[in-house]
Amino acid sequence: MQQMILASVVAFLASIAASDSGWGTMTAAQIDQFKQSLGETDVNKFDAALARARAAAAAEEIPESRPGVDEPIIVPKTKSNLAEDTISQINTKTGVAPHLYHGDMILTNKQIDVVMPASGAASRKKRQAQWPAELWAGRTVYYTFATGAAALSARAKQVALLGIDQWRKATCISFVQSATAKNRIRFFKGDGCYSNVGMTGGVQDLSLGDGCETIGHAAHELGHALGFWHTQSRWDRDTFLNVILARIPAQWRDQFSKETSATNHNYGVTYDYGSIMHYDGRELSSTNQYYALTKLAPTYQDNIGSYILSFNEIVMMNAHYGCPTKCTSGATCLNGGIRNPRACNQCLCPSGWAGTQCAARPAGCGAALTATAAAQTTTIAAGSASMGQTNAFAMCNYLIRAPAGKKVQIVLTTLTNNECVDGCYHGGIEIKAMSDHRYTGIRKCCAEDKGTAIVSQGNVVPIIAFSRLNRPTTTITYKWVEATVVSTVTTAKIAGTKITY
Numbered sequence: 001m002q003q004m005i006l007a008s009v010v011a012f013l014a015s016i017a018a019s020d021s022g023w024g025t026m027t028a029a030q031i032d033q034f035k036q037s038l039g040e041t042d043v044n045k046f047d048a049a050l051a052r053a054r055a056a057a058a059a060e061e062i063p064e065s066r067p068g069v070d071e072p073i074i075v076p077k078t079k080s081n082l083a084e085d086t087i088s089q090i091n092t093k094t095g096v097a098p099h100l101y102h103g104d105m106i107l108t109n110k111q112i113d114v115v116m117p118a119s120g121a122a123s124r125k126k127r128q129a130q131w132p133a134e135l136w137a138g139r140t141v142y143y144t145f146a147t148g149a150a151a152l153s154a155r156a157k158q159v160a161l162l163g164i165d166q167w168r169k170a171t172c173i174s175f176v177q178s179a180t181a182k183n184r185i186r187f188f189k190g191d192g193c194y195s196n197v198g199m200t201g202g203v204q205d206l207s208l209g210d211g212c213e214t215i216g217h218a219a220h221e222l223g224h225a226l227g228f229w230h231t232q233s234r235w236d237r238d239t240f241l242n243v244i245l246a247r248i249p250a251q252w253r254d255q256f257s258k259e260t261s262a263t264n265h266n267y268g269v270t271y272d273y274g275s276i277m278h279y280d281g282r283e284l285s286s287t288n289q290y291y292a293l294t295k296l297a298p299t300y301q302d303n304i305g306s307y308i309l310s311f312n313e314i315v316m317m318n319a320h321y322g323c324p325t326k327c328t329s330g331a332t333c334l335n336g337g338i339r340n341p342r343a344c345n346q347c348l349c350p351s352g353w354a355g356t357q358c359a360a361r362p363a364g365c366g367a368a369l370t371a372t373a374a375a376q377t378t379t380i381a382a383g384s385a386s387m388g389q390t391n392a393f394a395m396c397n398y399l400i401r402a403p404a405g406k407k408v409q410i411v412l413t414t415l416t417n418n419e420c421v422d423g424c425y426h427g428g429i430e431i432k433a434m435s436d437h438r439y440t441g442i443r444k445c446c447a448e449d450k451g452t453a454i455v456s457q458g459n460v461v462p463i464i465a466f467s468r469l470n471r472p473t474t475t476i477t478y479k480w481v482e483a484t485v486v487s488t489v490t491t492a493k494i495a496g497t498k499i500t501y
């Protein structure tokens with residue numbers, strides 16, 4: 001009986017949500033274009049499933065959050081006025097977000113049945129293969145660019161090509177431009193940023209509209225087209241992220257629903273806050289409060305919302321496409337590296353490492369630094385002061401080594417010329433303080449973070465400066481400390497607690 005009442009309430013709410021889903025300020029022609037880009041997907045079926053999910057999420061009882069008990073107290077940082085719109089912000093403004101799964105994905109009819117089943121259907125689907133199952137055949141992605149009115153802007157095309165290049169270099173997936181291949185991605189300028197998930201068959205649209213012309217947005221949408229969901233919807237998400245639903249407007253809560261272990265396979269690769277497939281912590285908030293908090297907040301809070309492919313998701317994409325089977329023998333990779341499926345006698349290295357075995361500092365700008373017992377001061381920076389907004393990141397690599405058996409203590413004394421944004425997507429500093437260098441290190445890009453003190457886990461700490469705007473500069477002091485010193489991060493942005501990791 002109770003279930004029947006609940007079902008009728010959900011159906012009622014779904015009908016309200018469906019009639020109220022809206023298209024923002026989109027014209028009839030724009031709505032038509034969007035619907036065309038859904039391809040074979042049954043628009044009404046998709047809209048109904050989305051409305052059902054939205055209503056169910058909105059009707060769910062939300063436990064009250066207890067700041068300081070269930071979550072650390074983080075003072076919201078003051079965002080730079082150069083903050084760019086995130087994907088869900090863009091898609092909410094244009095009006096397409098309510099018509100897409102988790103804000104920016106088109107699902108096929110089959111995917112709708114499995115991922116957003118109508119009541120009762122879920123149990124029948126339980127034993128099906130791991131999703132997303134739609135791999136590009138022969139590990140080859142064909143793509144084309146729309147022409148005429150739907151053509152990408154010059155900048156969107158550049159970032160699309162940069163995004164392709166990043167995924168290509170890091171995996172065994174080939175990308176071939178073709179206007180005739182049966183299955184292909186068609187890059188076009190739609191209203192917002194969105195894509196299918198995996199290869200769906202035929203021509204599938206990937207939109208990079210106004211606001212989506214960044215390397216981060218392009219590589220993110222390509223991640224979907226290759227088969228990735230959002231990192232924050234991983235089935236094991238709650239182990240790594242506190243999502244405070246009470247701070248998310250009811251109509252957007254369904255964007256934070258989790259996949260199940262039947263629809264989301266992560267190949268044993270851990271959650272990484274630096275994933276390019278991760279939304280930032282307050283993008284849909286109307287109050288500037290964080291609603292997605294890393295369990296290692298505030299230390300890793302600025303990592304979420306990144307524009308840079310994380311090494312862990314590179315490993316995952318390689319596993320998804322069976323790339324490791326290409327190398328039955330080859331290089332011995334250190335520091336968490338894996339054999340490069342394009343050249344098995346070389347390695348793909350976590351950021352901060354290079355060389356055939358991932359044992360060297362990447363060539364170019366940066367420095368090799370030796371920690372001593374006395375504190376030394378140095379400057380960590382990338383880019384140039386005269387550099388305007390660029391499509392790709394400039395990077396400089398630093399490597400601090402302490403004697404074996406010691407740890408490294410680093411204090412950020414000043415952060416200047418930084419643009420403070422969630423995800424540090426304009427640039428900043430990344431400190432790999434964990435011993436496992438596969439993880440994205442601690443990223444900082446806000447002047448307010450001066451005074452942050454870090455004690456590493458190991459005796460070698462790569463530091464990466466990165467920038468796509470000007471020259472973010474961080475002054476640090478560093479020295480070695482005894483291994484008995486607890487590995488911690490202390491910042492000014494948390495009330496009365498040290499984070500031990």
Ligand SMILES: [Zn+2]
Pocket residue numbers: 087104105220221224230
């Ligand atoms: Zn997305």
